[in-house]
Amino acid sequence: MSALTASPPQAASVPAPTRARARRRLHIPLLLAPFALLFVIAFVAPLVYGLVLSLFRERFTGLGWNGSHLAFAGFHDYARALQDSRFLDGLGRVLLYAVIDVPLMLAVSLVLALLLDSALTTARRFFQALLLLPHFVPGLIAALIWVYLYTPGLSPLTSWLGDIGLHVNFFSSGSVLGSIVNISLWQWIGYNSVLLYVALQSVSPSVLEAARLDGAGEIRTALSIKVPHIRPALVVSGLFTIIGSLQLFTEPKILQGSAGSTVTASWTPNLLAFSEAFNSNDYSYAAAVSLLLAAVAGVLSLLAMKLVGRVDRSSQEADS
Amino acid sequence: MTTLNPPARPSAPSSRAVRPARPAPRRVRHSPLGRGLNLGVCAVAGLYTLLPLVWLLFAITKTLPDLYGSNGFAPSGFHLWANLRDLFAQDGGVYPRWLLNSVLYAGAGAGLGTLASVMAGYTFAKYRFPGREKLYGLVVAGVLVPGTALAVPLYLLFSGVHLTNTVWSVLIPVAANPFGVYLARVYAAGSIPDELLEAARVDGAGELRTFFTVGLRLMGPGALTIFLMQFVSIWNNFFLPLVMLTDSRLFTTSLGLFTWNSSTSQNPDYLRMVVVGSAVSVVPLLILFLTLQRWWRRGLAEGGLR
Known part of the structure; x- marks a missing residue:
């Protein structure tokens, strides 16, 4: 019954069911x-x-x-997973990946969204459409294209970088994680920055005008008015990026072809679950690994939401 | 930080002294430096976005030796039509079948899923019933569960009832869209006035009929947005088809291209097929996106704000 009292106000105008209607609540x-x-x-x-x-x-x-x-x-399989260095290493790898990917993604997307929103940028619609393009390239295709770009014979990318003194092997053990971060950034920066840009459109013009009259510059306005206003959208972006990071599968699966010695069959938890299920036929262990990963993702998302909620509240207290 | 943008400041005191009756236009004069920096950052982002796509555009016109031998960002002969012909004929013409499968999975899955999500979202927004918020909480929890973490358990479940390697093993799981329910609830709460529903009831329409004649019609634009988002996410799904399907006639384009890509060591020409096939598989989504742009923006607005 507590669910009834917790119902949001928009439902308040719906009349309470009469007895006659209660009998017809089958709908x-x-x-x-x-x-x-x-x-x-x-x-x-x-x-x-x-x-x-x-x-x-x-x-x-x-x-x-x-x-x-x-x-x-x-809980034998869970205990086994928690002692399995392949699972723990894989988990550590996706967490490291998330630690690099999530802040980069949010920072670049936020900067692009603010630039799009500031009075400076012309041709906004064209630019948004351009940035959104990679979102419509399936993840597997994006990974394939980037692997081709990373391959020295197929694209001039490595030799260009070599010309400016950056000798990178995108498939070496030290750089493969960065190569994957790049694919994910390419796919999702546009989507996230348009999401944040759309959220910025709801900042009331009178508030911005007031800030301008008070002498706040473009950057000051962005930091003290626009960014706090779109915090919910930032949380949504961050949340989905975290969940996506932990699920890492497609890109390493493709990279295995070119960096097989580095990207092993258990390189991420999802790869481990896949190979346990379909190469080793150890279904119960595969299920345990999958569920552990789901649990970690759920806990991290909840923590992120709680953390942002607390920052929200404390900043409101500081404001008042 | 404000010192970085000095030109906006001097004008402030004067405009405060003489407060305009109407808000001044948002156009503000900016320093050439700021404008240049802004354009520069946008140009770099644009170039980065386009780089792989431009490479792909050049690549689909090349022969296999030229894919390796020529500059990736310059043309080298024009063999696009021959490449397309070979792509559609490769392995007994299986590629067009994959395209058709992808359209079927994404179209039917998103269609079914959107209708189910809109019905549920409408119910959560417009009716009060015991346990509503608890059920809704369960749906939101579903948004947070990573999809691929469920793929292996889903495979085990479907193999338990001998349904793996069927259309259903992909179609049914991808149709479930908890995020769509969340969006539909937001849309229903915002776009359907309770008075209208009440009027329909007074006219004697049953609740289900009211949903289909009044609710669904008013939620049309929102439903289209949910449909498009789900269509893209199904089109992009790779893990579930990989886990479920073994019959190449049921493959999606992504899964098919993956198997070709894994066979390049046996037949190097598969590289050319994968390159051309990748480009072709992007085209339907790009058309969908470019023709229906404003619906995407709308979806992003609603999804991000709440």
Whole structure:
């Protein structure tokens, strides 16, 4: 019942159901049913099934002639994952990737959004369309194209960089993570900066005018009015970037072709789950790795939201 | 920090002294330095965005030896038509089939998913029922669960009921779109006046009929936005088809190109096929994007603000 009291105000004008209408409330489950069905199949069932698979093991009785039965194996697979250096290294790698990728992504997107929004930039629509282009290139295709660009024979990129004194091998163990960060930046900077730019459009013009009259310059206005105003959009961008970082799979999978010795079959947790399931046929371990990754992503997202919420509150207190 | 932008400051005191009756136009005079810096940053970002696409444009016109031998950012012969002909004929003409599959998965998945999301979002926005916020919380939690983390468990689930390597094993999971429910709730709350629903009820329309005649019509633009976003995300999905499908006749373009790319050591010509196939697979989405640009912006606005 507490859910009723927590309902947002926009529903307040809906009249309370009369007894006659209460009998005809079948439309609510009917309207919810299609999505509920899809949600159960795509989210709830695999989570539950994965959990069951990871907690139970097939046990063969006797010599195995009498068939098998499922026996509770406890958290054996989870304990194993938490001691498996392949899983821990992979997790460390995607976390490092997130630590590099998320701040870079947000900073560059924010700068581009502010530039687009400032009175200086002309041809905004053209520029937005241009920046959004990579968003419509499937992730796998983007990875393929960039791997071609990274390959010395196929593109002049490495020799250009060599000409200005940067001798990079994009596939070496030291730079492969950076090569992947670059692919992700290329794909998502435009999307994120347009998202932030659109959010900036809701800053009230009178507030900006007041700031200008008070003598605030373009940069000061950006830092003290625009950035705080679009904090929710920044949180959304950051959240999706974090979730995306942990799922790293496609780009390393493609890079395996060119940097096979560096990008191993267990280079990220998703690659590990994939190879455990389809190369080793160890389904219960694959399920455990997948669920652990989902749990880490969920906890990190929640932490990010909480953290931003606290910063929000303390800055409001400082304002008052 | 304000000292970095001095020209805007001197004008301030005078304009404060003589307050204009109407707000001054937003155009402000800027220093050439600021303008140049701004243009420079935008130009660099634009070049960075275009670099791989320009390479791809040149690459699709080249023969296999020229892909390796010539400058990647300069033309070298024009073999686009021959390349396209070879692409569509390769492996018994499987590529057009992949394109068609991608359109089917993305079109049907997004269509089904959007209708389900709009129905659910409308219900969450317009009805009060016990447990509403708890159910809604579950949906939002679904947004936070990484999709690929569920792919392996989904495979195990579908193989338990012998449905892997079927159209359904891809179509049903990608249709579920919790973020769409979130957006649909926002749209429904903002675009459907309760008075209109009440009027329909007074006229004797049932609740379901009211949804389809009043609710769905008013949510049309929002629904199109949800559809487009979901279409792109399904089109871009690679992990789930990779896990689920083994029959190449069911592949998406991304999965098909991946298998070709993995076979370049046996047949180097696959490199040319992957390059041309990549470019072709981007075209449908680009057309969709360029013709429906304003719906994208709208979706981004609603998704980012709340």
